[in-house]
Amino acid sequence: MTYAYQLNNVKVHYHDQLVLDIEKLNIPAYECLAVLGENGAGKSTLFHLLSLLQKPDSGDISVLDNEINASQTKQCHQIGLVPQHPYMLPGTVTDNIRLALKLKKVDKARHASQLQQALETVNLTHLADQTANTLSGGEQRRVAIARVLAFDPKILLLDEPFANLDSFHQRQLEDVITMLANDSKRTILFSTHDRLQASAITPHTIQLLKGKPISAPLLNLFHGHYDGELFHTKTLKIFAAEGSLSARHIAIDPLAITISTHAHSDSSARNQLPGRLISISEADRAVRLTVDCGDKFEVIISQQALSALALSLGASVWISFKATAVTLL
Numbered sequence: 367m368t369y370a371y372q373l374n375n376v377k378v379h380y381h382d383q384l385v386l387d388i389e390k391l392n393i394p395a396y397e398c399l400a401v402l403g404e405n406g407a408g409k410s411t412l413f414h415l416l417s418l419l420q421k422p423d424s425g426d427i428s429v430l431d432n433e434i435n436a437s438q439t440k441q442c443h444q445i446g447l448v449p450q451h452p453y454m455l456p457g458t459v460t461d462n463i464r465l466a467l468k469l470k471k472v473d474k475a476r477h478a479s480q481l482q483q484a485l486e487t488v489n490l491t492h493l494a495d496q497t498a499n500t501l502s503g504g505e506q507r508r509v510a511i512a513r514v515l516a517f518d519p520k521i522l523l524l525d526e527p528f529a530n531l532d533s534f535h536q537r538q539l540e541d542v543i544t545m546l547a548n549d550s551k552r553t554i555l556f557s558t559h560d561r562l563q564a565s566a567i568t569p570h571t572i573q574l575l576k577g578k579p580i581s582a583p584l585l586n587l588f589h590g591h592y593d594g595e596l597f598h599t600k601t602l603k604i605f606a607a608e609g610s611l612s613a614r615h616i617a618i619d620p621l622a623i624t625i626s627t628h629a630h631s632d633s634s635a636r637n638q639l640p641g642r643l644i645s646i647s648e649a650d651r652a653v654r655l656t657v658d659c660g661d662k663f664e665v666i667i668s669q670q671a672l673s674a675l676a677l678s679l680g681a682s683v684w685i686s687f688k689a690t691a692v693t694l695l
């Protein structure tokens with residue numbers, strides 16, 4: 367198998383704080399991978415390392431099966447990073463893209479066709495001659511993506527591409543990323559907080575928790591301690607299947623939680639908690655509910671299930687989930 371990246375024992379510190387700690391992470395080439403994590407989990411730091419803008423304090427990173435020191439400049443030309451806050455250079459959208467082609471030393475004969483194709487991919491042809499700094503935030507994000515697509519990198523890194531976009535532009539960008547992922551010509555990594563959004567684009571995800579990759583969903587993440595049967599948060603006791611007594615966190619997949627208007631005495635779900643429904647946000651794929659049971663739980667259900675339950679804000683509800691749905695971390 368070809369790997370886009372192989373990371374071994376990679377650590378990054380800022381002022382004595384360990385912010386990235388990756389024992390082993392292999393990212394297969396030609397895959398589209400979502401990097402999930404809360405604020406400060408280390409996503410941007412990871413993207414800086416992967417774009418070779420930053421070196422780890424210790425550990426090894428291979429890019430496309432080469433050690434990064436082999437020919438760093440050449441490898442940089444294979445990687446396109448769209449940072450969380452992309453900057454626009456002075457001049458038009460076209461000027462911005464042409465400069466990237468020059469910097470990445472793309473053959474001049476290919477400039478016009480690469481430029482055209484990049485603009486078409488992100489639906490920006492009509493804004494080609496507009497001054498880039500006068501575009502909206504969402505349009506600038508698309509320029510930044512066109513700027514890296516123009517030099518056809520083997521690896522595309524998109525750091526929080528959906529941040530500050532309205533739902534229409536988020537959907538448009540999801541379609542662009544999905545289309546790029548479907549042609550399997552390159553490896554794509556994008557970071558997001560939104561697991562549903564990630565899963566709409568790709569089944570492949572890694573999650574960062576305080577700088578470490580973990581295999582559990584990061585939603586419904588609670589802190590506390592485990593006594594071998596129950597996990598104790600400050601306010602709740604939650605049955606968790608076997609795990610290490612040293613676990614300090616639990617995560618519960620919101621799709622594994624059911625919601626009802628009554629407790630079920632015959633249910634196989636060991637965790638049944640009363641609570642109050644405090645938010646309902648409807649997306650067009652599903653509905654997210656927040657239930658305050660002392661700690662706040664996110665629950666994802668279908669539109670049909672919501673209608674059948676006839677729930678409204680402030681309603682008293684019960685949530686239930688199995689001990690095996692609780693991942694100890």
Ligand SMILES: Nc1ncnc2c1ncn2[C@@H]1O[C@H](COP(=O)(O)OP(=O)(O)OP(=O)(O)O)[C@@H](O)[C@H]1O
Nearest residue numbers: 380381385403404405406407408409410411412450
């Ligand atoms: N240049 C820096 N100097 C000091 N600390 C930093 C620096 N950059 C990042 N950090 C710290 O490193 C940790 C990880 O930050 P990072 O930006 O990688 O997280 P993130 O997952 O991208 O967060 P967000 O979702 O908020 O963008 C945070 O605690 C942050 O405060």
